[in-house]
Amino acid sequence: VEAATRSGSLISARLAGEMGRLVFAVPGSPLDPRCAGTNGLLKDGATLVTEASDILDAMKPLDERMGASVLREAPDGPLSDDEPAESDRDRVLEALGPTPTTLDDLLEHTRVGAATLQIVLLELDLAGRIERHAGGGISLLL
Template sequence: MDVFYPPENVARQRAMFERGLVIAEMPPGTDPRARHFPYRNRIIAGISAGTVVVEAAPRSGSLITARLAAEAGREVMAVPGSPLDPRAQGCNQLIRDGATLIQNARDVVEELRPMEARVRSATSPYRAEPKHLNGDDGALDVIEDLLGPSTVPVDEIIRLSGASSGALQMALLELDLAGRLGRHASGKVSLRSEA
């Protein structure tokens, strides 16, 4: 944390110390080494609501971050590029594998906003006392309220609803049998509109 890297970022890192957040797993005085970057990528993926990959060669550290974000149930987004450009191959592969295609900043906001709105609108009694959701008929209503047309990681629904894993799976099964649940890559789900 106390070693500026790269050196031209001294002012930026100092500003982050003063007005933002600087965290590291390595003890003070540790010089930056390439082998430490995947550890950093894990922290970035873990504290972010989503990861946007703008440019990535097939063997890129950005792809490590994207994989870690997906494993943590975070949103993974990528900017497409020319299939002839090796710097775009990683992004194009992410999109092919289910990452959300991003063309501008508005796309990122739209992708993350549905979850934010559902968190704010979720009824607090259910979140305050999760024991009421375990096996309770009300679990279906709460879980359905947290779902929308955008994909959401199942783990995030458990966290937001306070439902047990079993209650969540039962609610998802009911929605699935009713033809209202969409299942997506990386353990994500969404709600289909009623026909």
């Protein structure tokens, strides 16, 4: 969300714009130098984003030009029959603590599959039981 004037993210965004790709930016404080790059993108024509619907609205014309649905509705019913076992959920909970842990460490300590781990973490995230940190760390909220 923040990009200083000389950040790698800003370079990527400028290159994307030059290639005709959509560039979105969330505005930041004009007094904060960490937001100067992002605010500059907005001045240069990036699409202003204040909520998720801004991105969805910008994608609608693309959907119509292609003549097919790029943004599909979720199918009815479960996406998978691979419901995590309670023992898998318990192992993930036991491996989490107040100190951030990486996905690789969780996979190694729990011995559950990557897909199962992602499902359990999503459930915990939606329940407000975990916190995601910079660098990919995950910790349990106590």
